[in-house]
Amino acid sequence: MKNGSLGTVEAISANHVAVCMDDGRRVTIGGETYKDFDHGYASTIHKSQGVTIDRAHVLATPGLDRHAAYVALSRHKVRVDLHYGRDDFADPARLARTLARERHKDMASDYSVAKTPEPPTPTRSPFAGIRPRQPLAPERAPPEGARDPFAGLRIGPSKMAAPEITPLDRAVARLAYVTADISALRAKGIEALPHQRLALATAEQALDRLKSDGARDLSRAFEVSPSLIDDALNGRTVNAIRAMETETNNRIDTARRADLFVTQWQRLRAQRERLAGWQNEDARHRVDANMAGMGKALLRDPQVESLLSNRREDLGLRPVGGSSLSHDIQSWLSLSRGRNIGV
Numbered sequence: 090m091k092n093g094s095l096g097t098v099e100a101i102s103a104n105h106v107a108v109c110m111d112d113g114r115r116v117t118i119g120g121e122t123y124k125d126f127d128h129g130y131a132s133t134i135h136k137s138q139g140v141t142i143d144r145a146h147v148l149a150t151p152g153l154d155r156h157a158a159y160v161a162l163s164r165h166k167v168r169v170d171l172h173y174g175r176d177d178f179a180d181p182a183r184l185a186r187t188l189a190r191e192r193h194k195d196m197a198s199d200y201s202v203a204k205t206p207e208p209p210t211p212t213r214s215p216f217a218g219i220r221p222r223q224p225l226a227p228e229r230a231p232p233e234g235a236r237d238p239f240a241g242l243r244i245g246p247s248k249m250a251a252p253e254i255t256p257l258d259r260a261v262a263r264l265a266y267v268t269a270d271i272s273a274l275r276a277k278g279i280e281a282l283p284h285q286r287l288a289l290a291t292a293e294q295a296l297d298r299l300k301s302d303g304a305r306d307l308s309r310a311f312e313v314s315p316s317l318i319d320d321a322l323n324g325r326t327v328n329a330i331r332a333m334e335t336e337t338n339n340r341i342d343t344a345r346r347a348d349l350f351v352t353q354w355q356r357l358r359a360q361r362e363r364l365a366g367w368q369n370e371d372a373r374h375r376v377d378a379n380m381a382g383m384g385k386a387l388l389r390d391p392q393v394e395s396l397l398s399n400r401r402e403d404l405g406l407r408p409v410g411g412s413s414l415s416h417d418i419q420s421w422l423s424l425s426r427g428r429n430i431g432v
Contacts, residue, residue, distance in 0.1 A: 143166050144170075153187055258326045260303075261326045262326055263296075264295075265322055269319075307336070309336045310333050350393060357379055361376045377422055380422060
């Protein structure tokens with residue numbers, strides 16, 4: 090058990106407390122270790138990330154912003170109640186502005202460096218006015234024409250400019266935020282809730298206004314590299330934007346898309362050949378499903394299908410009665426499944 094763990098008290102005696110943790114573990118806390126207990130009734134917003142409950146109560150404070158408010162107000166499946174104090178928010182309009190504000194993480198460079206205090210004025214030396222027995226030698230003057238190598242040098246405290254946060258950065262981070270929230274729910278076998286689907290559609294529209302089909306390309310980049318979601322959530326949107334541009338180029342460049350299709354098809358076909366035998370039947374069916382999906386995708390991309398029609402040899406396919414390439418793929422898969430061999 091660690092700080093922030095949640096559980097239900099099952100029994101209390103003079104010497105111990107029996108607790109059933111939310112993860113199913115049962116622990117016993119001795120009275121000699123913990124002597125003071127109090128009723129637990131709330132959790133922080135960050136601690137509730139990814140949690141789904143039937144009903145939630147949210148206490149609004151001046152420290153909230155749109156990101157924290159989204160997490161707090163999307164934990165429920167049935168109902169959520171928002172509470173706030175008049176001492177913090179004099180009217181609902183002020184509450185709405187607080188919950189809708191955009192606030193980014195602070196950096197050390199956002200704050201000015203404190204000036205070093207000047208040393209105190211030294212007191213008068215008791216030996217002031219006493220001359221040494223031997224006169225000091227005068228300082229040697231620099232030779233004429235010699236130039237001070239440090240002339241004009243000015244050294245001051247360095248100030249690192251904070252990186253500029255563009256509207257594209259905000260749109261990418263927003264889509265990553267909603268995607269992470271929905272993915273956490275789906276990992277538990279729960280489909281996205283209505284307000285999450287609405288938030289996803291809004292985030293996609295905001296990104297598409299800045300970059301045509303940007304939401305589709307960024308979502309594809311998130312599927313290929315899920316780590317990009319964490320990068321975007323932690324302010325490293327440059328990686329996600331770069332991957333989004335790559336997906337855009339792949340989508341626009343027909344020849345490149347055709348090359349990617351051939352490479353992926355050859356990889357799946359080699360994988361399928363290694364899965365021969367009844368003992369690998371389930372794994373082979375999953376590979377067949379991926380290959381069938383690739384064939385169906387060609388129906389939505391006639392340009393790539395046209396290029397691939399001349400590369401049947403690379404795909405290991407033979408034309409069947411002048412039909413389309415997507416039809417040949419389905420026929421090859423059906424025949425291969427029946428014989429459990431390649432054609």
